[in-house]
Amino acid sequence: MIQIGFCDDDPSVLDELHELLGSYRTEHNADIAPTAFQSPFELLASIEKGARFDILLLDVLMPGENGIEAAREIRQYDSNVKIIFLTSSAEFAVQSYTVGAYFYQLKPIWPDSFFRLMDSVIAACSRESSVSLILRCKTGITRVELDKLEYCEVIRRSLLLHKT
Incomplete structure (x- = not known):
């Protein structure tokens, strides 16, 4: 089973990701377990308690701690997790790869491109x-x-x- 965590401060984006992952799971008969977080602090607390994810979908621009900083902390616990940044700004693209990002996806998220990205990261x-x-x-x-x-x-x- 593929464990997928996603973190975004916008509840509508979390709902959209839930729907996209549900559609992907149905269409591809994928064995995935998604977990949503509304802040990087919730995600980091979960990882510190022992939660393990194969794939993380992180928003870059969040209040408090941004996704790049959260990824830097996550790398202290897990160097293998595939981190995909989902954001509306291309400004942090280069910086995202300094923390070993798998991909940098600009919003809005289109189902076709999201499904191709999931195919790629799950295969990896x-x-x-x-x-x-x-x-x-x-x-x-x-x-x-x-x-x-x-x-x-x-x-x-x-x-x-x-x-x-």
């Missing part, structure tokens, strides 16, 4: 969670995902990998 999460081997062979370097490996055999000096 699943690639990282799969266990694999990287092997050097005659043709170069290859990655073998262990969940697709049926068995191995050695014939003379050759290793044969049989995959599903």
Whole structure:
């Protein structure tokens, strides 16, 4: 299950994200669990208590602490979470990548572009969670995902990998 947290000070944006994630979950039969936060302080408190997210959707411009500062603090607890900034201002785009942002999406959020972004970030999460081997062979370097490996055999000096 993919854990998705989203944080925005505007309740209408939180509702919109709930609807978009619900539509995405239905159309793609995705196993996702969304959690909404109205302030970065709520999100940070949840993470400090042990909540773990695969993907975070953060607004940049929020009262108190902005999304970039919140992401900087989140990185102290989790360096692997995919952070996507959703904002109406392109002003912080470059600064967002200093905290390892996965993407910077300008509002308004259109369903087609949001679904493509979710496809991309969920695929990245699943690639990282799969266990694999990287092997050097005659043709170069290859990655073998262990969940697709049926068995191995050695014939003379050759290793044969049989995959599903």
